[in-house]
Amino acid sequence: MTATHTLREAPWRSRNGLELPDRVPSADRRAWEARGLCPDADLFTLFRRHAQDAPDREAVIDERGTVTYGELYAEVLRVAGLFAEAGLGARDVIGLRTPNGRLAVTAELAVYALGAVALPYPLGGGVRDTRSLLARSRAGGAVLSEPEDLAAAAELPWLRAVFTTSSGAATGVRRLDTAVPRRAFRPAEPPAGAADPARLLVSSGSETEPKAVAYSHQAMAGGRAAYLRALAGFPADPPRCLVLVPLASSYGSLGVPVALAALGGTLVVREGFDAAEALRAVHDHRPTHVFGVPTMLRRMADLPRLPGEDTSCLKAVVSSGAALPASTATACRERFRVPVVTVYGSSDGVNCHTVAPAGDIAGTPDPAVAAIRIVRPDGSPAATGEPGEIQAKGPMTPLCYVGAPELDARYRTATGWVRTGDLGALDGNGRLRVLGRLKNVVLRGGYTISPAEVEHELGTDPRIAEVVCVAVPDEEFGERLCACVRPAPGDPAPALHAVTAHLGARGLERRKFPEYLLVLDRMPLRPTGKVCRRTVTAWATAALGTGTPPGTTVVVNPVAGDVTRAREARHL
Structure with a gap:
């Protein structure tokens, strides 16, 4: 197959009628292929090569143990056989909503073996995502683990097959973890074109409904793999990646299609995030890289060292999904003694990273x-x-x-x-x-304040572990800025005057100072591990109420419902 044959001028069309046009000009695609930046192979073909070349290499390590490439390949064919017997095949979109682990990895690779398109999306957030994403993608099948998702899927008549990874499956729902197909599955050669869509990345962002972005096999095995190769220092041994975020998230897409299928690496995953358990995984399973959002990495760095703890396997700690505060970068460097890589990127196709975070x-x-x-x-x-x-x-x-x-x-x-x-x-x-x-701003009486700018400066304060700045409603000015912080372990709750003094010392304009301070003992997290700004905003609005004068510090324990207020002199 020549490079020009991988290009597709007409939109790709699924069996259920979803059209996915390629919005990148074909001349750009040809130029990237000519430079070797877009592999002329699909993800399953790349994975199969690794399984054939190194069947005994560790592929996935989860709470249940280790799965080799040879074992994983056999499991992928088993699950692909179940999909095929249920009527799913090439040009289907298959939704995947399962916890991190070997079955999530197997199911996604089985979708690629069919020549179908994977639609993984994280747990949490209720059934809205299931209804919206499976409808918009016109999915032909789904693998779901939550009862409410299974109930929602039953309302979608175009789904030809629904599988579950949990016990007590409803009528018409197939078990994925234990069933065996009636006949051996034989993948096509190749199951899909390199320029065909492979995975739909989901990002909620600030949209009212989650948005999904279609990536080709080439974009995953080319551009996204090039980013991971740069982190891992290729050519070298395949990376061992401890992925703390959901594999089904946009950030987590570095896992199955990239680190494993494209690069032949090892994935270390846990069903949920726990800072102490993540540290034990570093010690026990010797990953070369840890991937997490700043909140996760800070919580790991704040924990005392375990007896006999050994993190010398690490080459880097990688942060993405949100801005990395300087204090968190410092805490991670001091804790792990390796470079801290910060990644600026999004599901929309943006990436830039540095191994020396600075401002x-x-x-x-x-x-x-x-x-x-x-x-x-x-x-x-x-x-x-x-x-x-x-x-x-x-x-x-x-x-x-x-x-x-x-x-x-x-x-x-x-x-x-x-x-x-x-x-x-x-x-x-x-x-x-x-x-x-460009649009995430606070409008205070006609003056525009960037919360990100204030967060960046407060992130340099070692007394603050996490910070989120949000707008709270105000009758006089429309909005005022509230800084919501979690103190660093061992440090007392800061006062507003101390926060603004730090900002002043950093050279921030006085009119950009927060007028309220909300001190929290924890930050609410979204399923992806990022801080949930909507929840923080709701907490701040509820804690301040109406008529709370500017210059107020509020200490809140959201679980216990305790609220303590302290008024300070106005600083604006």
């Missing part, structure tokens, strides 16, 4: 992953150092949004660049500086 620098863009440019509001290129919207395009750029042409129109340019909605600048050394969201 708002995201790193030097890698064209083998995603080239980045900065544009003014009129679409013209911004000058060096001039702020503008960050846009990206490269081998990891996805095909399109799923069932949402309005999102393609909003977030893609005519020449295929992804509009991130983020504000940034490229300095004289070609390094990307991320300056916040």
